[in-house]
Amino acid sequence: MIVLPQLLFLFQSLPVEVPIKQFNEWNRTISRFIWQNKKPRIRYKTLCLPRDKGGMSLPCLENYYKAAQLQYVVYWCKEDYDAKWKELELNQLDIPLQPLLGDKTLKTIYSSKLSDLTKIPLNIWFKEICNSNLERKARLLRWVEHDRDFRPAQLDMRFKELTRKGITSYCLISSDTGLDSFQQLQENHDLDKKDFYRYLQLRHHFDRNIRILKEGDLDLIDILIDAYKGKIQRKVVSRLYLCLQLYKKLSTSYVKCNWEREANIILTEDDWLNICEINASTTSSGQWREFAWKNIIRFFITPRRKYLQSGRTESGHCWRQCNNVMAGHCH
Structure with a gap:
């Protein structure tokens, strides 16, 4: 907790790309400090898990770096966030930066005109979107006027006028049930009756190419949608960090399997998570909570292992x- 704020300040202040080799070196240094240069008894990735999932909430520096860089992407989409750096970055191109977030090909087209200040967050963004299989959902962040797959917007200049009326990204004119009705768009964006045919074209394209059929856990796309709708106020880096941690899909299921094998029992995933949650919230004593966690995570060297x-x-x-004789963890 002494080191993290200092590094987090640098991550947010310096627009530089930190190589994975550097994070591995930092992780080895932290691991040597935790285990006092002895052989680790618990996996480093397990220690990075939240306490209610069997970990010790050890910070993952790589994900904190990514979250610190991605916060600027969130502020691009947050209309009421005002800063001079934001104005400079958004005016680099002849189109807004926000449509690039939903279209990697569009980002590639304008890549040569982007500064390093925007390239690094965008590169991290598309890498994480790809790793988490969110390319389809990211289409919600496209702007109607700049959607290359929506042919009418390329041929009909009226869609530029609709952009000025506030019909920008798909996530702003849709909900879980689909695209907003024409009456809603008329009330919110002052559309004319002559725009009804354009609305039908837009709805057909949305249902066929944009709409998401299934919702999952909180992800990076949801954070940007909340930013568009003005729902994010504080702790942007923390929300991004939690999402990035979820993408790693780390767990203590291997510890659960060891308990099942030794005790000859079957533990459901809910039972195991309940055990971890109870341990994290049962007592206010840090010493006893740590001791109980060591028992659950099979930290101690048993007589059998000796x-x-x-x-x-x-x-x-x-x-x-x-x-x-040969006492194990169950004994």
Whole structure:
């Protein structure tokens, strides 16, 4: 907690690309500090998990760096956020920067005109979108006027006028049930009756190419949609960090499997998560909470493990002098 704020300040201040090699070096340094240069007993990735999922909430510096860079992407979409840097970045191109977030090909077309200040967040954005299979959902961030797959917008100049009336990204004119009705768009954006045919073209394209049939957990796209709708006020970096952590799909299921094998029982995923949550919230004593967590995560070296390591029979006796031989974690 002493190191993280200092690094996080640099991550947010310097528009530079940090190589993965540097993060690996930092992780090794932190691991050596935690285990005092001894062999680690618990995986580093397990320690990075939240406490209610069996971890110790150790910060993942790589994801904090990505979250710090992606916060600027969120502020691009947040209309009421005002800053001089934002005005400079949004005026680099002859089109707004926001439509690039939903179309990687469009970003490639304008890549040569972008500064490093915007290239780094955009590169991180598209890499994470690809890793999390959110390319289809990212289409909600496209702007109607700049959607290359929507042919009428390329031929009909009236869509530029609709952009000035506030019909920009698809996420602003749609909901979970689909595209807003023409009556809603008339009330919110002052559309004319002559725009009804354009609305039908737009709805057909939306239902066929944009609409998402299934909603999942909170993801990066949802954060940007909330920014468009003015729902994000604070803790932008924290929300982005939590999403990036979820994409890694880390868990302590391997520990659960060891318990099942040793105790000859079956634990459901809900049972295991309930065990972790109870341990994280049962007592206010940090010492007892840590001790219970070590038991759950199988931290301690049991007599059975000592016997396997040394090969001496006397090392396999339970240290409580209960005459149990080869005592394991269940004992």
